[in-house]
Amino acid sequence: MQRDTRLARLLHVLIHMHLRGGATTSETIAQMLHTNPVVVRRTMAALREAGYARSTGGPGGGWALACDLNALTVRDVYVAIAHTALFAVGPADDNRNCPVEAAVNRLINEALCSAENTLLQLFGEKRLSQIAHDVTASKSGKMTT
Numbered sequence: 001m002q003r004d005t006r007l008a009r010l011l012h013v014l015i016h017m018h019l020r021g022g023a024t025t026s027e028t029i030a031q032m033l034h035t036n037p038v039v040v041r042r043t044m045a046a047l048r049e050a051g052y053a054r055s056t057g058g059p060g061g062g063w064a065l066a067c068d069l070n071a072l073t074v075r076d077v078y079v080a081i082a083h084t085a086l087f088a089v090g091p092a093d094d095n096r097n098c099p100v101e102a103a104v105n106r107l108i109n110e111a112l113c114s115a116e117n118t119l120l121q122l123f124g125e126k127r128l129s130q131i132a133h134d135v136t137a138s139k140s141g142k143m144t145t
Helices: 006-019 025-033 037-050 074-080 100-125 129-137
Strands: 051-056 064-065
Touching: 006 025, 006 037, 006 064, 006 074, 006 129, 025 037, 025 064, 037 074, 051 100, 074 100, 074 129
Parallel strands: none
Antiparallel strands: 051 064
């Protein structure tokens, strides 16, 4: 099963943009992510629609941060991108009248809901500026948490 890497990729892009002064081109982002500029523009559109990035067209155009990374959490970016189920595990739908299937599905749904709430809480506690700080601190030999 292929994993959805959009969150990791968009966090990567936003932090690079911040570290590069706040702006970059679709071509540079495409090289960074080993993809093509069309995919970059399509993926970055979610950040533009959420107000986290803005785009400019034409020669010398590209993408710029539209907000301060201090105000942006991992959860904000996660919510901004259209996503499917967070986990690959899910309830069955083989026999809706079976009490065993219903009991198993309740257990799975409760566990998934709890796990998703915990993950979203952790995502909400991590600001992108903290990740950027960790990167710059590790370059100077002082990795922070």
